[in-house]
Amino acid sequence: MGVTVIEELPKKGFLKFRQDQLFQVRKLFNLEKPGRVKEAIELLREWLEKQDHFNKKDFSDVYLELLLITSKGSVERAKSRIDKLCTYRTIWPHFFTAIDVYSFKEDFKTFNSLILPEVTEDYSRVNIFKINSNVPLQADLVLTYIKFSIILCEYCKLHDYPSGFIIVLDYQDVNLLDLLAILSPAQLQQMINLYMEGFGMRIRGIHLVTTSKVSDHLIMLLKQVLSKKLSNRIHVHRNHESLYDFIPKKILPADYGGDAVHMSEMRDDFFKELSTKEHMEYMKEIQSATVDLKKKPKDSSIDEMVMTGSFRSLSVD
Template sequence: MESVRKDTMLKFNPDSLEEVRKELNLEKPGRIDEAIDILDSWVKKQPHFMKKDFSRDYLERILITAKGLVERAKERLDKLCTFKTLMPEFFNVSDDIKKEMEPLQELIHAGHLPQMTPEHYRVFICKLTSENLEAASFFCFYRYMTMLCEYFLQAEYCKGFQIILDYSQINILSFVTKVNPMELRQIITLMTEGYGCRIKGVHVISSSKMVDTLITMLKQVFSAKLADRIHLHKTPETLSEYVPKDMMPSDYGGKEMALLDLNKAWLKEISSKEFLAYMNEMNKASTNESCRQSDKFNEHYIGMPGSFRALSVD
């Protein structure tokens, strides 16, 4: 791509494309086209891929999530397609996703900030206003996160993400007892191993004396590298060390729209007919495991979170 296309929800720094490519050694003329050509040719030769007509822009973003490494990009795309076969419940698209999510609007306020940091990172904020969540509510939110990840693979162009988890208004202990660690680990795996979300930092806001219980749970489901990137903030004020205050929502002292309004805007965007049609199309990018060499499946997927061993591979 010559430039990052304009997006309804996301804004970019003037030099985002150049700086992201430079960090990954993809800035030399012809380098990225060569890498995409190799990746595209490889995709078309995979007998177990159900979809082989990925756009060049999509493949470029896969390459970006793989730090510019073609072999890692192959593995990334293979994992994402495989996860769509192994865990279809995370990808099922409902035409009533907006209606399903509306009850959560008062319990979870979440959204990606439109502006990027000066270092070309995207910021995601998730604030829980109540710990009274049912199991179905958690899973509905996880599917919402999957849809956001799919949105980014056709729109985003950044170096990674700063994640802000605001638990300042809830009973931490009550919340932790309601979380299913396996499902949480699965959605984290989908985001990082499947969609390749490069998480620069996880910032937990809480002054609760029980916050260590939450941090322990997060470290159990995160990779060791990601666990080392958890930062605890007693108040939102110290976030300014990582995210410029001006780009934060108005309820965090910034100039952006309030987090609840941002949440509503994102929900409207991903529940549009256009995006739902795109999501359904991308869900076709699964795998036919009977066409894959079993040793390759065992090498890459046995031991991943979930009941993957139950899959029959001929």
């Protein structure tokens, strides 16, 4: 069975790509030489067939190519990524239950979360998470958000081709003390593991937007679960304007003084794509990508801390 590599990135759909993005991102991860992507996918397929503990092995060529991209072109890292993500689906099934993005309709009164359609100059994808004003923060906010964000992550895992990710945490309209009261290092560790170790988010910057004087306390909490290298990529902004030093104004929503449409309009367009029959069926199908823990090798790359619930600082690419 032959391998099909991506010839060009889509020109239609919610996610937009720069004209040279396919080549430049491949070049960044040493995948630009003819035949290199195909060879890497073949190696992944051969490895997958030998993994008796996998309950799903028939991942598409597109999925495997994008897995390579989020693994910086490394076949060995791609093996580790897919093994970890399938294991997380097995040991943390409560995070992977959501399929319909509109099932979170009531939760949107508390938060807004969006992947911007346009990328930055260096092909990074921007994700904005904003907590709305004048809403009480429930204890299950983090769990709810993880379940919601997995829908976004699964979509990007199949459709995006970024060099990395930029995270914007907009807490301007929330009392950070209320937020800190519902956060725990253990839960944050699980969330970061899912995003970085499972979905392979190469985080190039974390931008915290807040005027609160207790922002240092939030940063201290984040540093408990992030490596020093990634902790140094945390930036605090007192207003939207300073974001322009890191994210082009032209791709930011009008809500942030940007040149693009309002966040609500972007979200409506994105959610229409997330709620198509094709994506909903894919979300159901990908839930079967789990592992049989009884067959899983004991010398697997999954850390013991995943099983025990302890946590450590994560490294960063």
